[in-house]
Amino acid sequence: MKKPYIGQIVHYQSYGTPGGEYPSVCRAAIVTDVDTYQHGPTEDHWVGHVNLAVLNPEGMFFNRGVHQDQDECRGGTWHLAHP
Numbered sequence: 001m002k003k004p005y006i007g008q009i010v011h012y013q014s015y016g017t018p019g020g021e022y023p024s025v026c027r028a029a030i031v032t033d034v035d036t037y038q039h040g041p042t043e044d045h046w047v048g049h050v051n052l053a054v055l056n057p058e059g060m061f062f063n064r065g066v067h068q069d070q071d072e073c074r075g076g077t078w079h080l081a082h083p
């Protein structure tokens with residue numbers, strides 16, 4: 001994965017409720033910090049977490065140590081923004 005940068009806008013995947021009353025949806029989020037726990041050969045091989053400021057329609061919250069999940073977009077992860 002390409003290393004994200006502080007200030008980048010990404011998507012945070014919300015947790016849905018188990019019964020499906022609230023589905024898991026994309027929320028806009030701003031990267032507030034980036035860490036690296038494994039160094040790849042280049043910046044394109046970044047492995048790590050980000051801290052996020054998540055912008056919900058009802059308000060903001062802050063989250064630390066969020067993993068990227070670009071393929072399955074599981075709840076509680078982030079992915080690159082898409083239309």
Ligand SMILES: [Zn+2]
Nearest residue numbers: 011026081082
């Ligand atoms: Zn998304």
